[in-house]
Amino acid sequence: MNLSYRWVIVAAGALMSCVAIGTMFSLAIFLEPMALDTQWSRAGISSAMTLNFLVMGLGGFAWGALSDRFGARIVVAIGAVLLGLALVVASRAGSLLTFQISYGVLVGLAASAFFAPMIALTTAWFDTNRSLAVSLVSAGMGVAPMTISPFARWLISAYEWRAAMFDIGIMAWVLLLPAVLLVRQPPKPAVAGGASAPVAEGDGMGVAQALRSPQFIVLGLTFFACCAAHSGPIFHMVSYAMLCGVAPMAAVTIYSVEGLAGLGGRLLYGVLADRLGVKPVLIAGLAIQAVVIAAYLSVSQLDQFYVLAVIFGATYGGVMPLYAVLAREYFGQRILGTVFGAATMMSSLGMALGPLAGGMVFDAYASYHWLFIGSALIGLGAAGIAIAFPPLPRRELQLA
Secondary structure (H helix, E strand, O other): OOHHHHHHHHHHHHHHHHHHHHHOOOOHHHHHHHHHHOOOOOOHHHHHHHHHHHHHHOOOHHHHHHHHOOOOOHHHHHHHHHHHHOOOOHHHOOHHHHHHHHHHHHHHHHOOOOHHHHHHHHHHHHOHHHHHHHHHHHHHHHHHHHHHHHHHHHHHOOHHHHHHHHHHHHHHHHHHHHHHOOOOOOOOOOOOOOOEEEEEEHHHOOHHHOOOOHHHHHHHHHHHHHHHHHHHHHHHHHHHHHOOOOOHHHHHHHHHHHHHHHHHHHHHHHHHHHHHHHHHHHHHHHHHHHHHHHHHHHHHHHHHHHHHHHHHHHHHHHHHHHHHHHHHHHHHHHHHHHHHHHHHHHHHHHHHHHHHHHHHHHHHHOOHHHHHHHHHHHHHHHHHOOOOOOOOOOOEEOOO
């Protein structure tokens, strides 16, 4: 198979991450109309997103292990079918509990079937420009707020939230099921006598040994704190902007600007990581993220929100793919789906904190200020943990 097909894998992975993450995060757009229509509390609705991330964490670990064993295509096929079904069922929920189970559990389980398997598959296709390729797959997450979120807002305005969520579920099937057919394993590499290639020092580790290693502990804790820092501000940004006097549709555009900036940030950080090294780029990005989160406390105008959205989106979007590159460098390809799935589980636990915490903070104080203060402090902690990353040890393997 021609190696140029690897860019088809990147495109398919980007589309899948866009649809999966975009449909999940569209709950932020549904939050206000759902609360008004159903009288369910914001914390109760937001807890569905918390469940998303908890289930996504466990699912990511399981799906990653299955992709190591059976390949990525069967895993993403199951995820595609389940995602559309979950959204259709959630759109018909008659109680908060039913919605929390259908949206929180099933959507999270479905969305987790794409990220770790497709990232692991992409790293297997690329020996050079790996950081850029992984960043491009992850860029689908950045495109999501520019596409699915405004589409959800338009559907809600034209119809109502139940019809909008149902239509998005159908759209997920239409886009994802054909993309599944593009997913293929890379060709077996030709082995040339006497050639040498760099491999990760942990390439011979078993799963249990890898998950107990210092490399994984630092990786998992940094990923957790990074996501715990930005999840609340991302999810509650639209509501926060509306509280500051920004019109609803304009508030959604802030979310979209973050996504556009995240797309550029993934490309920028991917290129920088290939040239300067993953660790220093990651640490710098985490520090910038913490500062920008704190800066949201001082804004109230739409143009100010846009400025911070560009920096915030580029930063959190840019650092996210770097964890997969670090996992590949530390542990090699053989168990990458499992190891990165475990790291994704840690990140999902972090992501689960923000939506619920933000809802609880607002319900208690009618303000999001403490959410941004706490998130900024956690973000600084993430940068501190990342400093403890061990060097990326590499050795040359003589291929016989």
